[in-house]
Amino acid sequence: MARTDKSLARAEKTLPNFYRDSVALMQLSSRIEGFPGITRATAVMATQANIDLLKEAGFTASDLSPRPNDLLIVIEGHDDAAVADALSQTEAALQAAAAPAAGTAAGPAAIPAASLAMALEDKPAANFALISTPGEYAAAEAEKALRLGLNVMVFSANVAPGDEIALKRMARERQLLMMGPDCGTAIVNGVPLGFANALQRGPVGLVGSAGTGLQEVTSLLDRAGIGVSQVLGCGARDLSDDVQGLSMRQGLAALAGDDPTRVIVLVAKHPSIAVARRIGREAAQLGKPVVLAFLGLDLAGIAGGNIFVAGTLDDAARTAAALALGKTPPTPAGRDPALAALARENAGRLSERQAYIRALYSGGTFCYEAQTLLAQEVAPIWSNTPIAAASTLPDVWTSREHTLIDLGDEFFTRGRPHPMIDLRLRLERLRQEFADPQTAVILLDVVLGYGAHADPATEIASTIADARAARQPTDHDVIVVASVCGTQADPQGLSRQEEALRQAGVLLAPSNAAAARLAARIIHAHSNRAGHT
Numbered sequence: 001m002a003r004t005d006k007s008l009a010r011a012e013k014t015l016p017n018f019y020r021d022s023v024a025l026m027q028l029s030s031r032i033e034g035f036p037g038i039t040r041a042t043a044v045m046a047t048q049a050n051i052d053l054l055k056e057a058g059f060t061a062s063d064l065s066p067r068p069n070d071l072l073i074v075i076e077g078h079d080d081a082a083v084a085d086a087l088s089q090t091e092a093a094l095q096a097a098a099a100p101a102a103g104t105a106a107g108p109a110a111i112p113a114a115s116l117a118m119a120l121e122d123k124p125a126a127n128f129a130l131i132s133t134p135g136e137y138a139a140a141e142a143e144k145a146l147r148l149g150l151n152v153m154v155f156s157a158n159v160a161p162g163d164e165i166a167l168k169r170m171a172r173e174r175q176l177l178m179m180g181p182d183c184g185t186a187i188v189n190g191v192p193l194g195f196a197n198a199l200q201r202g203p204v205g206l207v208g209s210a211g212t213g214l215q216e217v218t219s220l221l222d223r224a225g226i227g228v229s230q231v232l233g234c235g236a237r238d239l240s241d242d243v244q245g246l247s248m249r250q251g252l253a254a255l256a257g258d259d260p261t262r263v264i265v266l267v268a269k270h271p272s273i274a275v276a277r278r279i280g281r282e283a284a285q286l287g288k289p290v291v292l293a294f295l296g297l298d299l300a301g302i303a304g305g306n307i308f309v310a311g312t313l314d315d316a317a318r319t320a321a322a323l324a325l326g327k328t329p330p331t332p333a334g335r336d337p338a339l340a341a342l343a344r345e346n347a348g349r350l351s352e353r354q355a356y357i358r359a360l361y362s363g364g365t366f367c368y369e370a371q372t373l374l375a376q377e378v379a380p381i382w383s384n385t386p387i388a389a390a391s392t393l394p395d396v397w398t399s400r401e402h403t404l405i406d407l408g409d410e411f412f413t414r415g416r417p418h419p420m421i422d423l424r425l426r427l428e429r430l431r432q433e434f435a436d437p438q439t440a441v442i443l444l445d446v447v448l449g450y451g452a453h454a455d456p457a458t459e460i461a462s463t464i465a466d467a468r469a470a471r472q473p474t475d476h477d478v479i480v481v482a483s484v485c486g487t488q489a490d491p492q493g494l495s496r497q498e499e500a501l502r503q504a505g506v507l508l509a510p511s512n513a514a515a516a517r518l519a520a521r522i523i524h525a526h527s528n529r530a531g532h533t
Contacts, residue, residue, distance in 0.1 A: 008039060009083045010076045014046060014064075015094065018071040021132035022155065023194070023451050025071075026417035030453070032090050033417075033424060037082025038075060042416065043090060046072040047134040049158060057414040068134050116144050130193060131180075132156055138181060139163035146170050146178070153233065154180030155194055161242055164235070168246035177254065178247055183233035184211035187218075194233070195420060197449040198489035202227020203324045205258060207251035208267030209238045210295075212363030212447060213313055215485050216512060217265055217293065219448075220317035222487045223494075226324050229261040230254075239271030239294075245279050252279065256286045263323045265291045265316055269368045270387065273297060283307060289323045291316050295365070296372050296387060313369060314511035339514065342507065343521030349477045350440050350526045357519045358433040359404040359443035360426050362419040363485070363512075366445045367406040370516040377520035378402050385409055399433065404443075420452045427463045434467040434478050440526060441479045441519045445512055446497060448486025457484070457497035461504035468505075479522055480506045483515040 020028075025043045032041035040059060044050040048066040059074055073090055077083040113119035120126060129145035131138050135158025145152045146167065154167075159181035171178030179186055185208075186193040190201055197215055199222050206228060208214040218228050232254070234247030248266060255261045264286075266279065276294050280302040283290040291308045292299055293316035303309040308329055310316035319329040357378065361367040367385060375381055375389030382393040385406040393403060396411060407419040407426050419426050433439045446456050453459070464480060471477075482501055486494045498508055509515035 008076050009080045011083045011087045013073045013087060015071040017069050020071060026421045028093060030417045030422035032086050035086045037079060038077040038086050040076040043073050045134050046070040053414040116148055120148055127151055135159050142167050146174060146176055151177040153183055153186055153193055155183060157182040165243055172250055179233045180235040182236045185214045186233040187231035192450050195449055195451045197487050200227035203262040204265060204320050205229040205255040205261035206265045207232045207234060207248050209234050209236055210267050210269045210365040213267040213365035216313040217267060217317045219485050219487050220314055221321055224321040226321045239268050239275045241272045245275045248279060249282060252283060256288060263289050263320050265320050267293045269295045269365050280307060291319050295369050312513040314513045339518045339521050343518060343525040346479050347522050347525035347529055351476045353437050354440035354476055356438050357402045357441045357443055358399050358439050360429055361406050361445050362408055363445050363447055364406045364408050366512045367404050369512055371404055373513060373516045374520055378523055420447050423453060423456055423459050430463050431467050437476055439478050441481055441522050443515060443519045444482040446482055446484045448490040448492040455492060457500035461500045464504045481515050481519050482506050483509045483512045
């Protein structure tokens, strides 16, 4: 990121030999950034990659040497006192997390395991390892885990493609699961891992290379009263021509042999067409119904028998729910009359100048799915993560025409926590889009679940209220459309989040696909009302 004010106070500190996983550090960084007088805060492992990212973001001036086992804290604020206080509280929080619980035994029994082998000695019945180390070290740790007979989930990104392929082949040879690298979501035997939602157990098993895609399908299934057996992530690159879907194919075979799993759903964004077809052929040999939700691909030609093709994530959930209940799958959702009516009711709020959709996504899969849908409805489309139907946004800080932004992209997370944890950058952009006289619709996703922000809807609603209060009586209005991905059992509470958004005047859609379609319907209704061509 840019725009660092050189007059701001900044403090840096390194804690030697002090490891913490990336999700915990993102959550801590988000909390510290909320302190009075603090503009930016980050706590990361001092790897070369992280140091380079911070320098590129203008967030560290020191010539630091990489020490991957050290934890680096960088805090920026309006004055020295605020920064010093924030640094002190950050250290205290980290040290408190490292201290043994009260009443635990002292001596060797209280010393945490320093390796996977030591941990396995302490818990010999364990059969699963979650790897969340700096990417350049994750492959070595994953290999150790596989050699110890453990199934593996690698949350870490930045693992070399060759290492990923080697690890997945090793796992297949040893009949072990290898999820990842860059696997952000999984639920294994009812235990949520990474970013996941609180779900009931049931008959649908899923494998996916898209984390928020898995969250969307499973949350929609939960709302339909259908639980899940297993949710297996396979990493963003798994369905590439290089990796050949090694993890998805292995997960598919595992679910085929899992008695509680009666229906299988496969989720991916921008997979290789050759790999997608290969997986479809393998799925056709199974005795269970398989739903393919491969966003952006036309796979209608391979549907039939036990294979069902879904063009959107909500179609995948509806199809899987029907199959789990022994019913005929419904036709794909399309032009919903209710959405059209809602669009007509609200289009009158717009002025003639307002013509464009501005989408601010925290989930990359949601941004991708929205592009595939909006490309059929409006044009041109710009994005920082464009698909074939969109163009690359020249300046990611400034929208033009219809713009869809993935705020979880690496560019925006340099020196900042992920937007599912920290909303500050998205709220800033929300205010910016609200003030643009050409903005007609702001399109949002709100993602709940473990690891996500504790109350995202309240912060979004407050920002919308402030933006509307700042308008002059003659100023334009802006329509905000959103969908919430989550369940009632999530820590944030689905109904509480939706109600907070409704109270702020947000138009809620039942899914990301429905929200994108509603945004397009509003643009069309406004254009027709104004007599635009």
